[in-house]
Amino acid sequence: MFQYQIIPVTAFQENCSIIWCDKTNEAAFIDPGGEPELLRKAVEKLGVNIKQILLTHGHLDHVGAAVALANHYNVKIIGPSQEDEFLFSGLPQQCMQFGFPYTDSFLPDRWLTEGEQVKVGNITLDVLSCPGHTPGHIVFINAKDKIAFVGDVLFKSSIGRTDFPRGNHADLISSITNKLFPLGDDFIFVSGHGPMSSFGNERMTNPFLV
Template identity: 70%
Template sequence: MQFQIIPVTSFQENCSIIWCEKTLQGAIVDPGGESELLIKAVEKLNITITKILLTHGHLDHVGGAKALANHYQIKIYGPSQEDRFLLDNLPQQCVQFGFPFCEAFEPDNWLNEGDIIKIGEEQLSVLHCPGHTPGHIVFVNHLQKVALVGDVLFHNSIGRTDFPRGSYPDLISSIKTKLFPLGDDFTFIPGHGGISTFGQERINNPYLT
């Protein structure tokens, strides 16, 4: 699995374009906005986008999802249904954070622990990792040892839990019982900031040691 990370909007959230090197089929993960920028990036990569994947329902990770799904005529997958209240309240989130208007929407497929997403010949497993939001999910490529973790874990930090229905105990449990057991050699792509490994964070992250 190949990937390119493109920070978008004033929140500088990481939107990831991932693709299968053999089939050149790809997906856009957590498109928070700036859809035209992402479309141009896809054109340069010369790949075919077949899915939009969402880790959770916060505006800065879903703001461009509907526009891109309409542009490519494809389906939106994720997050877990516990984040429905966030997607229902997208217009209010726009006002709160000063973002361009974004209409509420429902994904074509809610995702749950154990679901499998196929991108060409690549395969992503779904983990339910609540804490930052109740319906937060993580996408795991076991073969390449890469995980797209949204806002659960960052390099030297962890996700916020002071948003509606956030839970610090749930977040720590998600990291320690769902992510770290994948292995120290797993690389993860966070929702903001640089990539890291679970091993590095297990040993050095001040919020977890």
Template identity: 70%
Template structure:
């Protein structure tokens, strides 16, 4: 598996393009905005985008999802259904944060823990990790020991829980009971900022001591 991180929007959200080395099939994870930039990146990588994957429903993670899905004629997978209220509220989020208009939408497939998503010959396990939002999910590739965690966990920090239906206790439980037990060697791509490993955060993250 290969991946490229493309920070987008004024919030510098980490949109990731992941692809299978063998089939060149790709997925775009959390396309928060700047669809033209993402299209140009896909073209340069010479990959075939087959899916949009969403960790949660906040505008800076989904703002370009529907436009890209329509452009490539592909399906949107995730998040978990509890984030429907955020997707329904996208037009208001645009006004609130000064983003270009984004219409409400519903993904083609809601995702739940225990399911898997295929990208070529890459398999992502789905973990349900509420707290930052009630429907937040995480994509885990066990073979390459790589996770795309959205806004659950960051390098030396954790996701905010002061947004509607955020829950601090749920967030900490998601990190300690779902993510960290997977192994210190797993590298993760957060929704913002630099990558890290579960092991580094287990030892050094001040919110997890």
């Protein structure tokens, strides 16, 4: 069975998710934005085995702890799409711009494209390309349990910013309405920041979409 725990990290209160399969005990981080020691302690308390690190996009508050955790657990960093490569190369500049602890530039071990799947134990995550907030933003979908990890595409009562380099508002709205909402109103989602919601709730009430 699919399990998850959400841990907000850093002053940006970015939601890092630890997901795991309770049959195999295999686990993954999604968007570890910082505070690697806090995240390691959470893993130790859960007693799960981290096998990979998954990233939805290349903004520093979603990738800041990725390398430290990858080195600690000797695992690969996977995702997002290669369209976000410029963000990974520019991580030191992002840190200076936002007053974030220094993070060296790095590249994921593997880029992802729409239609690919990622396995975490017996759990299958489908990859959707959802550009707009960043050009290479992806979303991880667990169709069996009807839950999505949407990064900064969609929030409860809000949507992702598009005023960052290579952001595109039209693309963002298209990603939400043409990729996410068709999955079904009963899908719940974990955003990059803030509380969870459902696609149905946002379709009907989100002031940026109705």
